[in-house]
Every structure is written in C-alpha cells, then in structure tokens.
Amino acid sequence: MPLAALIFDVDGTLADTERDGHRPAFNQAFADAGLDWHWDVALYGALLSVTGGKERMQHYVEHYRHEPVDTALIARLHARKTQCYTELLARQAIPLRPGVRRLLVEARSAGITLAIATTTTPANVTALLEATLGADAPGWFAVIGAGDVVPHKKPAGDIYQYVLQALGLRAEVCFAFEDSRNGLRSARAAGVQTVVTVNDYTRSEDFSGATLVLSDLGEPGAPAQVYTGPVAGPVVVDLALLCRLKDA
Numbered sequence: 001m002p003l004a005a006l007i008f009d010v011d012g013t014l015a016d017t018e019r020d021g022h023r024p025a026f027n028q029a030f031a032d033a034g035l036d037w038h039w040d041v042a043l044y045g046a047l048l049s050v051t052g053g054k055e056r057m058q059h060y061v062e063h064y065r066h067e068p069v070d071t072a073l074i075a076r077l078h079a080r081k082t083q084c085y086t087e088l089l090a091r092q093a094i095p096l097r098p099g100v101r102r103l104l105v106e107a108r109s110a111g112i113t114l115a116i117a118t119t120t121t122p123a124n125v126t127a128l129l130e131a132t133l134g135a136d137a138p139g140w141f142a143v144i145g146a147g148d149v150v151p152h153k154k155p156a157g158d159i160y161q162y163v164l165q166a167l168g169l170r171a172e173v174c175f176a177f178e179d180s181r182n183g184l185r186s187a188r189a190a191g192v193q194t195v196v197t198v199n200d201y202t203r204s205e206d207f208s209g210a211t212l213v214l215s216d217l218g219e220p221g222a223p224a225q226v227y228t229g230p231v232a233g234p235v236v237v238d239l240a241l242l243c244r245l246k247d248a
C-alpha cells in the first residue's frame with residue numbers, strides 16, 4: 001500500500017504542550033477571572049482524560065467543584081486561556097519533540113502530504129507551528145483539522161474523518177501520529193494506522209491497536225526506544241520505516 005499522507009496530532013505529539021503550556025494558561029485564565037481554581041500537574045493529568053479545553057473545564061466544575069456549569073463563563077475562560085496560551089508560546093517556544101522536524105522536512109521533500117488532526121483550538125496550532133518551525137509552517141499542512149470543526153472530539157473518529165475527506169484520501173494510505181489513548185482511538189475509529197509516541201502523561205495508557213509505540217520519533221544519534229511493534233529498537237522513524245510498516 002503506498003504512503004500518501006502523514007496526519008499529526010498536536011498536543012503531546014508535536015510538542016509537550018500540556019503540562020507547561022495549556023495547564024499554566026488555564027490557571028492564568030482562572031486567576032484573571034478571580035476564581036480559586038488551580039490545576040496542579042497531577043490534577044491536570046487526571047483531567048486530560050477529557051479532551052478539549054471547554055469540555056475539560058465543564059468536567060472539572062461538575063465533578064470536582066460540584067457546581068452548576070455556567071456555559072457563558074466557560075466560554076469566557078476559554079477565550080482568555082487561548083490568549084494566554086498563544087502569548088506564552090510566542091514568549092517562550094515549547095520545543096518540538098525529537099524527530100518531529102526531521103520527519104516533517106523529509107515528508108515535504110518527498111512529496112508526502114502533511115495534515116493535522118487535533119482537538120485544540122486552531123489559533124493554538126498556528127501559534128505552535130509558527131513558534132517552532134517558522135512563519136510559513138502552517139502552510140506546510142494541506143489540511144489543519146482543529147477544535148470545534150467537528151461535533152465530537154477525540155476519542156471519536158470525527159476529526160480524522162474530516163481530515164481524510166478534506167484531503168480526498170483513503171485511510172489506508174495514511175499514517176497518524178498520536179501520544180494518547182484518546183488520540184489513538186480517534187485515528188483507529190477512522191481506520192488510520194497509528195504510531196504512538198508516549199509522554200509522561202500517557203506512557204501507562206493502553207495502546208492496543210497502535211502499529212508502533214515508541215518513546216519518540218528518534219533522531220540519528222539518539223534513536224527512539226520501541227515499546228511495542230513489529231520492529232526491534234532502537235529506531236529512527238523515517239519514511240522508509242513507515243513504508244515498511246505499510247507493507248507489513
């Protein structure tokens with residue numbers, strides 16, 4: 001089966017944005033609104049089971065504060081949080097994870113289509129790509145599927161189905177890159193083979209259904225550790241490896 005496109009998740013996959021990006025941005029928005037809500041590293045890890053910032057705040061209000069949800073307040077907090085997050089990225093870029101830039105550059109020069117399938121808000125995707133890869137980087141991606149563009153966020157398959165349809169490609173010719181079980185479930189629900197690069201928040205999750213589970217994408221000189229999959233580690237995830245996995 002030929003390989004036509006690579007579809008990347010954003011948070012946790014392109015960069016470790018959750019703990020030191022989204023989390024402090026939520027806390028800043030809470031403080032600015034005069035709320036005594038505070039999400040520490042451990043609590044945020046538990047809250048990550050709910051995808052989407054607005055949905056995460058609603059879940060927190062219902063299950064941790066036991067208060068009625070004020071959707072207008074959630075919307076205001078989320079708008080402020082997006083502002084805090086994009087400003088934070090412009091101030092101090094959160095670096096791309098190992099191998100991400102290398103694989104994007106290789107795919108681009110080989111004519112492989114790039115796309116994004118994420119739960120996060122479109123402005124956050126643009127801010128991360130520009131801060132890490134340069135002002136033209138959003139244009140590297142044929143489709144950026146993000147946020148509320150679909151009715152159901154990950155783990156539903158909607159965002160991957162949206163991206164596949166916009167690309168005009170079948171799932172079989174694509175690879176997805178994810179860091180979480182929710183992301184993996186979303187890609188698999190749309191039939192897309194998935195490479196998972198774990199991080200501190202996700203490494204103990206169940207990744208059954210993934211083609212390959214690794215520490216990261218690896219760099220020459222610093223290859224990735226393979227946790228599960230049909231290759232013996234250490235490896236560098238490149239187009240040659242992905243094509244072998246498609247044929248397997």
Ligand code: XBP
Pocket residue numbers: 009010011012013018022050051052053054081082117118119120121124154183
């Ligand atoms: C990441 C998320 C997002 C971010 C916050 O999912 O769940 O909700 O934590 O972003 P993915 P917003 O890795 O699939 O992108 O506040 O903009 O929703």
Ligand code: MG
Pocket residue numbers: 009010011012013178179180183
């Ligand atoms: Mg993710």
